[in-house]
Amino acid sequence: MHRTGELYGQFETLEQQKDSATLGMWIFLVTEVLFFGGLFLTYTVNRHLYFTAFGVGGNMLDLKLGATNTVVLIASSFTMAMSVWSAQTDRKKLLPLFLILTFLLGGVFLGIKYVEYKQKFDHHLVPGHSFDLTYRINHPAPGDSPKELAAERQEIEDALKTEAAGTPQEQLTALNAHAQLFFSLYFGMTGLHALHMIIGAGLLIWVIRESFKGRFTASYNTPIEIVGLYWHFVDIVWIYLFALLYLINRHSV
C-alpha cells in the first residue's frame, strides 16, 4: 500500500489511521496485561502456599533501591506524558527534550535494576544450584551493617520454624526451595518487565530521532502517543511488582 505523506494507503483519513493505531495499542496492552497475568497468578498461588518463605524472600530485596526505582519510573511516566503534550501543542523544541528525559530516566531505572541483580548474584540468591538463602549472613561483606545481618539471621531462623521439615539442614533445604520459588518469580517478573523497558527504550530512540526531524506536529503525533501508552503500561506493571515483591511482609524485619 502506498503512503501519502503520513497517511498509509489502507486508510482513508489521518483520523482513521490514528484511531486504528491507538485502538491497536490499547488492545495490545490488554494482551500484555494477560501475559503478565499468568505470572501474577503463579505468584499469587505460591504466595498463598508458602507465605512465610515468600516473606523472607521479599525482605531480602533492597527496599531503598526498589522505592527509588518506583520514583524514577513515575518521573519518567510524567516526562512521557509531557512529551505527548509537547507534541499535541506543537512545541517542537520541548518534545525531544522530554523524550530524552524519559529515555534517560528509563536508563537510570535499568541501571538501578542492574545493581540490584548484581547484589542478588553476589548473595547467591539466583535460582540454581548455588542458591543459598544464608549465603549473605554467613559470608558478610565488609560494608554490611551487623544490625541488618542480625535481623536477616533472625528472620531466617523464625521462618525455619514454620517449615515443616526435620533436621536444621533439611529445614533449610525446604526453606531454600520455597524461597527459590520466590526468587524465580522475582527474576521472571522483573526480568520480563526489564525486557519491556528495553523495548520501550528502543521505541524512544526511534521517536527521538524522528522528533529531531520535526516530523511530529499537532495534527500528526500518533507514534508519540502510542509509545506513551506503552511506556505508561510498563510503569503500571512496576507499580504492582513493587507492591507485591518488595512490600508485603516487609514489616517483619
Next chain:
Amino acid sequence: MTEHVVSPKIYVVILLALLLGTYLTVTAALHDFGLWNIVIALAIATTKATLVVLFFMHAKYSPKRTQLVVACAVFWLALLLFMTMSDYFTRVDYRGIRYPVSQNVFIHQPHRS
C-alpha cells in the same frame, strides 16, 4: 475525533499524587497491620495505576470504546486470578481439611528415568 489536550498542570498534580502514593505505601509497609498490609499495598498500587491510566494514558478523555478495552483487561485478569484461586481457597485434602493447612505437601526427590 478531536483530540483532548490535557494541561501540564494536571500532569504535575498526578505526578505529585503518585509520589505521595509511593511514600505512603512504603511507610505503611514498614508498620505491622497484619494481613491489612497486603490490602493497603494493593489498594495504593491500584489507585496509582488508575491515576496513570486515567490521566497519563488519557483514558478519562478517550472514547467509550477505549474504556471498554481497559475494562476488559481488568475483567479478564480478575477472571484468571479469582476463578483459579476459588479452587485453591476451597480445596480440601484427603482428610477433609482445607488445603493447605500446613505445608502438607510431601516432597519426593525427582529421579529421571
Next chain:
Amino acid sequence: MQSSLPFFPEQASSFAGNVDALFMFILLTCLFFAVLVSLLAIYAAFKYHRTSPGEVGSTAHGNMFLEVGWTAIPLILALGMFAWGAVVYVNFRTAPKDTLDIYVVGKQWMWKLEQPNGKREINELHIPVNRNIKLIMGSEDVIHNFYVPAFRAKMDVVPGRYNTLWFRPTKIGKYHFFCSQYCGTNHAVMGGWVTVMDPAEYAAWLSDESGNVNPVSAGEKLFTQLACVTCHLSNGTGRAPSLNGVYGAKVLLSDGSTVTADDAYIRESILQPKAKIVAGYQPVMPTFQGLVTEEQILNLTAYIKSLQSQPVPAKGAGIAPTSAGKK
C-alpha cells in the same frame, strides 16, 4: 463382556447404576434434539429445494417467540443435567466414614497397592464386595489416574499431594483398571485387575501371608533401625511422646488444638514432624523425607497401629485427656 459388540461396560459398583442412568437421560435428551434438528433440516432441504435458477427464498428472518423458546428450553434441560450430575459427583467425592482404606502409589509405570493390614500388591487389587473402599493415592513421579471402568470411577494421582477415590463394589468378579492420565512411555500398560471377592474369601486371602513380610514386624524393625525408639520410649520418659495407644486417639497439640492420630497424621509426622507438635514436647524430631519409602511409612504406620492395644503410660503420651474441650 460376552457380546462381541458391547455398548456398556459391566456395572460393578454403587456408582455404575447412577452414572449409567444419568448417561441414558442425557443420551435420550440429546437424541431427541439431534433427531429433531436432523429431520427438520432434511425435510426443509427437500421441501424447499430450488426449482428454478433464479428462485429466491422467503423474506422471513426471525421470530422472537422461537428464539426465546429455543434458548429457554435447552437451558432448563441443561440445568437439569447439571443438577443431576452434581448430585452424582458430590456423592462420588464425599467418601463415607466406614471405609476400608487402601494406600495406592503410582509410579512410572506400575501401581503399588497396600491393604490395611500391610499386605502389598502390584497392579492387582483385591477387595471385598459390598464394602466401602477408599483409595488414598499418591504419586512418586508424574500425574497418573486410577480408573476402573466397571466402577465408573477414576481420580488423578498427583505428585505432591494425596487424592482419594472411594467406591462400593457390588458384584463379585475381575475388572480392568487403567491409568487414564498420560504418564509417559508405558502409560498404556500401567494397569491391572481389580478382584472383587466374597468377604470371607477376601478375609482368607488377606490373612494368607505366604510370600509377604508381615508389615507390623517390618515396621517394628524399622522403628529400631531408624532410631525412632530412642526418643519415643514406650514408658513415656523419652524426649518424644510414647506411641502406645495413640493410633485412632485424639492428640493434643502445642497450639491447643487436637488432631486424630490416623494414618495421614502419622505419615505427616514422619515426613514433616514440625507441622504438628504434641503439647509439652519440643520440635526436635528430624524429618524422614527422602529417607523412608512410601512402603516403609506404611510399615511404620502398621507398627504404630499395632501399639494401639499397648498400655498407655500415665505421663508422656500425646493423647489428649478426655476433658480437653475444643479450643
Next chain:
Amino acid sequence: MATTSTIHTGPALKLPEKHYLNTGYGIRSWLLTTDHKRIALLYLLSVTFFFFIGGFFAMMIRLSLLTPDGRLLSPDTYNRMFTMHGVSMIFFFLIPSIPAILGNFFIPLMIGAKDLAFPKINLLSWYIYIVGGAFTLYSMMAGGLDTGWTFYTPLSTVYSNSAVAPAVVGIFITGFSSILTGLNFLVTIHTMRAPGMTWFRLPLFVWAHYATSVVMILGTPVVAITLGLAAMERVFGLGFFNPAMGGDPILFQHLFWFYSHPAVYIMILPAMGVISEIIPTFARKKLFGYHFVAAASLAIAVIGFLVWAHHMFLTGQSTYAALAFSFLTFLVAIPSAVKVFNWTATLFGGSISFDTPMLYAFGFLGLFLVGGLTGLFLGCLGVDMHVHDTYFVVAHFHYIMVGGAVMGYLGGLHFWWPKITGRMYPEWLARIAALVLFVGFNLTFFPQFVLGYLGMPRRYHVYPPEFQVYNVMSTAGASILALGYLLPMIYLTWAAFYGRVAGNNPWPATGLEWTTPSPPPTENFEVTPVVTWEAYDFHNRPELGLDVPSQPVGAHEHD
C-alpha cells in the same frame, strides 16, 4: 456443473486484466507482500503443510491401533505420533486455518476495506508463525515430542526424554502470530468498515471473527507465559510446576486450560461464521435471527473463558470449584444450540440448492450437533467421572474440531475458491469428496464414543482385545477419511489453474466480497463501496439477477 444455482451459462466470462495474483510474480512479491490476500495464500500453503504432517501422524496412530498389541510402533514412537499429531493439528493447523486464511482474505473484502488496518503486522504474523513452526518441526526431528499436546507437568518439564524445549518455544512464538492476527482483525472491524457498513449489517463471518479475535488476544498471552515458564523449568530447572521443588502441577493445568479451552472456540467460531455465510447463500434467504447468531458468537467467546476447569474435574480440584465450572459449562452450550436452531430455521422457506459448500454446511450441522451434544456428557460431573480421558473425549473433540472446524474450513474454501482464484472447482467431484468425508469421518470417530464409554483410556498404545472391533472400524474409517482429504487438495489445486472461469458472483451471494472482480484487484475495490443493504438480503439486490417475486426487477444484469 451445477445448473441449479449458477446463473451464468454463457461462455463469455473472463478473468479480470489485473488482479492481486498477477501484480507480481517474483518470490519477493510474495515474501514481502503486505496484501492481505497474498498473505492469506501464504498461510494456505503453510497451514496445508502442517495439516498433512498432522494427518500423516494420525494415519500412523490409526494403523498402530489396528491390533491390540501395537505391533507397528514402539510405545515411544506411538507416544510421539499422537503428541505431534495434536501439536501440529491444533497449534499449526486448526487455530490458524480459518482465521488466518479465510478471515485474512475476506474480512477486509466483506467490510469494504482496502486491507487490514496493519498490513505489515499481518505479514509479520505469518513470519512469526513460520519461525514458531520451524522450532516445532525441529523438535519433531530432534528426538520428537512425547508429552501429549497438553504438556502436563512434571512429565513435560522433568521426566520426558524428548525435545520438549524447542517445541514449547515454537508454540510460544506461534502464539504471538495468533495474538497479532486477532489484534489486526479487531482494529480492522472497528475502524475500517466502509460507509453504510454498520455493526448489524456485518456478515456473521465477521462477527464470528470478532469473537474469535477477542479469545485470541485475551487467551493466547496466558498460554504463552505458561509455556514460557514451563520452558524455564525444563531448561533452567526452576520449580514453578514441579512438586519436587514446591511447585504445583495443578497450577499449570489452570493456566494451560485458561487458554486451551477457549482455543476450541478459536477453532469452531470461525467455522460457524463460514456456515452462517453458506446457509443463507444457498437457501437464498436471510439468516434466521441474525442478531441472536451474532450475540451467540460473543456469548460463546465470553462464557467460553469461564469453563476451563472442566478439564480438571478429576485432578482433586475442590468440589465447589468443580460445581461452578460444570454449571458454567452447561451455560456455554446454550448459545451454540441457539445457532444450530437458527441455521435450521433459515432452511425453512428457502430456495435450497445442494452445491458443494451447502453439502459441507449440512455435514457441519450434523457433525457439530453430535460434537456439541456429547460435550454435555463431558460437562456433566456425574458422567465425566467415567468418560474423562477416555476415547469418548477423543471422539467428542474430533467431532467438534474435525467434524465442525475442518468441515467449515473446507466448506469455506469451496465457497470462496471462485473468489480466491477466479475459477470454479469441478462440482461433481467436489460433491463426491464431501460425501466421502462425511462417511469416513463418522466411521472413524463414532465407534470411539462407544470405546470411550466402554472405558478405553485415550493415548493408549496397546489395549485389551475386547476393544478391537471398534478400533478396526475406526481405522477403516480413517482410510476413507484420508482419501476424502486428498481429493479436494488435488482438484482445488487443479481448479486454481484450469478450472472454469467463475465470474464475480457465481452463486450468487450477497456479501461485499462478491461485488468486486474474481480474483479481486490488489486494492480490493476500485471505489470505496457504500453499503445500503442488510446482510443476506436477496430481495433488494436487483444486481444479483434473481427472480424476486413481489418486486419487479428492471433488468437481468449479470453483475
